[in-house]
Amino acid sequence: EKTKEGLFSKLSRAIVGKSKVDDEVLDELEEILISSDVGVETTVKIIRRIEERVARDKFVSTSELDEILREEIAELLAQNKSEDITDAFKKSDIKPYVIMVVGVNGVGKTTTIGKLASQFHKAGNKVILGAGDTFRAAAVDQLKLWGQRVGIPVIDHGMNTDPASVAFDAVKQAVEQQADVVIIDTAGRLHNKVNLMNELAKIKRVVQKFLPEAPHEVLLVLDGSTGQNAFIQAQEFTKATDVTALAITKLDGTAKGGVVIGISDQFKIPVKYIGVGEKIEDLQVFNKKEFVNSLFKRKA
């Protein structure tokens, strides 16, 4: 395991030999936050809060800065009222538990579904996948290969069929076969395309005809290297489908994923999973404390 250098390890280098948080340190902090895609708005908010504390406490040593930052960021993440999930893949009382996975093109929806299916399966759940991306070239084949890897069935109607009826069928078969979890893949779509966003709402409605309380989870997948557009994605997908949870992918790259902080600050949707690679086991349940700690990790 390689240890990724945390967001703020650079900050500690910038302030060696100083005893007091001054403008230069705050500038450095601003650069770090913006460069991690936290976003200007949230960055300004964090800086302002620290400035206020410096003013109030008259003297803040740079060693205290780490602590204050930790608190501030933890608080931003806490505004997003989620409890940390400890038993994400345990059998639910709800059966079948229906998860619909949505997001813009290429973020990692299908891969995340493969990884999730594997975890649910390992935890003893009977899992069924629905091949609701009937549009992108070879999308059904891709999901089927994931199904094979995990060793679970994939319901598909082939390419260029109605995704809503695939979803309907997957849920219906899950009920008939007494499956525990159904995960429905959908085609990637940009949130500014009205027709495609309406199609998502339709998939949801059609599933509800069969199972009124489904989907129990609408998982929005965001690419961890996405910049400020992630905010609009969260906003628009929520409008169309009432997103209930987020998965942030590709955090094995060099992008710092600061977008998590900004999004937690502005939306009340919890981050549930993070993707850290292309392999079946490269999925982690999001843990706030670990995440904050990782931001402060020094290079090993």
Added chain:
Amino acid sequence: MFENLSNKLNTAMRTLKGKGRITDVNVAATVKEIRRALMDADVNYKVAKEITDRIKDEAMGQKIVIAVDPGQMLVKIVHDELVKLMGSQVQGINLKSDPSVILIAGLQGSGKTTFSGKLAQYLKKSGRNVLLVACDIYRPAAIDQLKVLGEQVEVEVYSEPENKNAVQIAQNALEYARKIGKKVIIVDTAGRLAVDEAMMNEIAAVKEAIKPSETLFVVDSMTGQDAVNTAKAFNDRLNFDGVVLTKLDGDARGGAALSIRHVVEKPIKFISTGEKMDALDQFYPDRMASRILGMGDVLSLVERA
């Protein structure tokens, strides 16, 4: 969420109003707003700083045209600077060798395979005999995906489903292309992270083996601050010839385009604007500059004045 830059500037600009010249004092707040707008558009922090510093120097002492807002005038200066930075003219691709080899590289999910299909169609339409080559041996159904696209655009796809050696596949494809007289081969590769040493070695080896006349780096226009690091890392290993900016049919402001251009100094050669095979366009620096700044109206106003 993003207000128009000119709206944002209005407040900052009030201090400039009525002054005849742009000066150090009255320009500071404005430059800060511009910098912020650039960062909101995902322009890299350092790049945004460099650009706005330069613009400040340029703007200093300029006479303000009476008819327009000084803020608008500054925006025009910024816009022109961005256009200049992104390269003022359209750049084509090099197809002089026979066969010409085009290598496609980039991060996971950036749009490489889709772009490969589009480029094949585009070159075919301009009368070239094209071969697509499937060198992604990792992603599930990657070969099938390229084959479907190849069918759609009616271009042959070379693949070796059993072969797990991308370098070999690329070499064999080149040999095959020579034999059957293909003029251009487009090599689609697996997505990879710049920090993945083994995968970066692989694509460097593919490049070494087939000596492309054109290596293109495909990047998602929604990419944030990390775009510069990734582009730089790919460029260090591949010394690519140009950039392809994808998913511009979305509403991302696309500041990554500016950052990448600024840091690696390679032209943006194509933009991708949809999932369909004809959604390919040339890159126009002036349109991109307006997009990054989140404006359109301001420019025409200044132009008229």
